[in-house]
Amino acid sequence: MTDETPRTDEEIRRAVVDRVREVEIMGGDPIGEQLIEDVDVADGIVTFTVDFEPVGRVLADRLTDQLRGAGLATDGVVHVRVEAAGSDAPETGLPVSGVDSIIAVGSAKGGVGKTTITAALARALAEDGLDVGVFDANVYAPDAPDLLEAEGPVATSPTGKPMPVETDDGIQVVSIELIAEDGPVAWRGAMVHDVVKDLLGNAAWDDRDVLLVDLPPGIGDAVYTIVQQAPLDGGLLVSTPTDECVRATRRTAALYSANDVPSIGVVPNMVGAAEGESTPFDGDALAEDVAEAAYAEIDHVPFDPALREPTTRSFADPVTDGERAIDALRETVLEFVETEGGPAVPEDAVDLRGLPPESCQRQVVTEFGVADEEPVSVVLRGDPDDLVDVVDESLARDGRSLERTDVDDLGYDGWLVELEAAGGSTVESAT
Numbered sequence: 545m546t547d548e549t550p551r552t553d554e555e556i557r558r559a560v561v562d563r564v565r566e567v568e569i570m571g572g573d574p575i576g577e578q579l580i581e582d583v584d585v586a587d588g589i590v591t592f593t594v595d596f597e598p599v600g601r602v603l604a605d606r607l608t609d610q611l612r613g614a615g616l617a618t619d620g621v622v623h624v625r626v627e628a629a630g631s632d633a634p635e636t637g638l639p640v641s642g643v644d645s646i647i648a649v650g651s652a653k654g655g656v657g658k659t660t661i662t663a664a665l666a667r668a669l670a671e672d673g674l675d676v677g678v679f680d681a682n683v684y685a686p687d688a689p690d691l692l693e694a695e696g697p698v699a700t701s702p703t704g705k706p707m708p709v710e711t712d713d714g715i716q717v718v719s720i721e722l723i724a725e726d727g728p729v730a731w732r733g734a735m736v737h738d739v740v741k742d743l744l745g746n747a748a749w750d751d752r753d754v755l756l757v758d759l760p761p762g763i764g765d766a767v768y769t770i771v772q773q774a775p776l777d778g779g780l781l782v783s784t785p786t787d788e789c790v791r792a793t794r795r796t797a798a799l800y801s802a803n804d805v806p807s808i809g810v811v812p813n814m815v816g817a818a819e820g821e822s823t824p825f826d827g828d829a830l831a832e833d834v835a836e837a838a839y840a841e842i843d844h845v846p847f848d849p850a851l852r853e854p855t856t857r858s859f860a861d862p863v864t865d866g867e868r869a870i871d872a873l874r875e876t877v878l879e880f881v882e883t884e885g886g887p888a889v890p891e892d893a894v895d896l897r898g899l900p901p902e903s904c905q906r907q908v909v910t911e912f913g914v915a916d917e918e919p920v921s922v923v924l925r926g927d928p929d930d931l932v933d934v935v936d937e938s939l940a941r942d943g944r945s946l947e948r949t950d951v952d953d954l955g956y957d958g959w960l961v962e963l964e965a966a967g968g969s970t971v972e973s974a975t
């Protein structure tokens with residue numbers, strides 16, 4: 545398949561696009577029918593990103609083969625991959641795409657500082673170079689935009705998705721406050737679920753490293769919808785040191801636990817007073833049992849007027865005790881995201897999520913043909929054992945065997961399967 549004349553990836557890309565225009569599908573060609581979202585070429589490897597949604601299962605399989613054929617028939621192409629558009633969206637009742645880690649900040653008790661902590665933490669993480677998003681889940685009394693200095697309105701993308709508002713420090717924010725600017729909205733209970741689902745799940749988050757979800761107080765529709773259905777990676781609990789608040793913290797912790805949301809820790813907030821200030825919370829009650837079961841012990845955040853100001857503070861260079869506490873919280877959250885965010889997916893892993901099953905199997909066998917003795921990593925949904933069996937069978941036909949199979953559960957994101965073959969000659973490409 546290689547050309548005598550070396551060609552640049554861009555030249556190859558243009559030639560591949562020309563060939564794809566000759567493919568017939570649904571009465572047109574895949575590009576004209578807007579089924580191809582992207583054609584990428586790197587070192588002769590072509591990756592098609594395909595929107596399979598308008599295509600039925602049978603046609604999807606045929607289209608995959610046609611694209612692979614068109615790619616391989618082009619001079620300079622050494623290998624073809626077909627991936628499904630939007631395949632990285634987690635498979636949950638409330639999929640959120642464009643975001644790596646989602647962390648809820650919650651407490652069943654109102655006024656304990658959830659929004660204050662969320663806003664300060666968002667700024668601290670953004671200062672650290674992370675792309676941060678904040679979803680204000682309080683549909684009755686939204687207030688995160690004020691602290692983050694986010695100004696609406698939230699626009700709608702051409703495909704009808706809410707476009708997050710971006711603050712001067714690059715934090716993307718979605719809040720009902722940025723949509724309905726005339727005060728609290730009287731959503732009926734049944735609608736809260738839909739509003740949260742629509743705003744959080746459909747928002748066009750732009751490649752966020754972390755999304756913080758500022759939960760409303762209580763354990764109502766919005767909290768249930770998010771904790772039960774959104775792909776949360778972890779949850780922070782915010783608590784003031786009063787017996788009443790500790791009881792509320794336990795309720796939220798129990799909700800996290802019942803829905804397999806790992807508790808990152810309890811942030812004891814407004815504990816003691818900053819110098820020259822007084823605080824109503826000078827008790828020493830803490831939900832110690834909840835804190836002990838969490839990922840980390842979190843230092844208390846003092847009552848600090850500096851945290852109430854909607855100005856850009858430098859948490860990397862903290863001046864007040866409150867800022868120092870937020871800086872420490874930032875470190876804990878970063879560590880959690882890095883260590884508990886599941887196994888790292890290798891950069892060259894082939895994303896098979898969203899492809900028809902037969903195409904998945906053929907693609908893996910083809911990858912082996914190209915990889916020879918090198919390990920092959922794939923990300924997929926569905927039963928990883930089925931795929932391993934098919935690869936095993938295919939290798940056996942060639943006198944080879946699977947030497948190593950690692951299967952990691954990526955949770956909502958599917959499975960990471962790493963395969964390595966040994967012995968025999970190279971497996972024939974299945975295309």
Ligand SMILES: Nc1ncnc2c1ncn2[C@@H]1O[C@H](COP(=O)(O)OP(=O)(O)OP(=O)(O)O)[C@@H](O)[C@H]1O
Nearest residue numbers: 654655656657658659660761814846847848849852
């Ligand atoms: N560490 C702190 N130092 C000083 N003031 C604080 C601190 N944490 C919160 N506050 C203040 O306490 C009040 C309640 O905080 P906040 O709105 O963040 O609570 P909340 O839990 O988000 O409330 P709600 O449940 O109503 O959403 C605000 O006036 C805020 O400025």
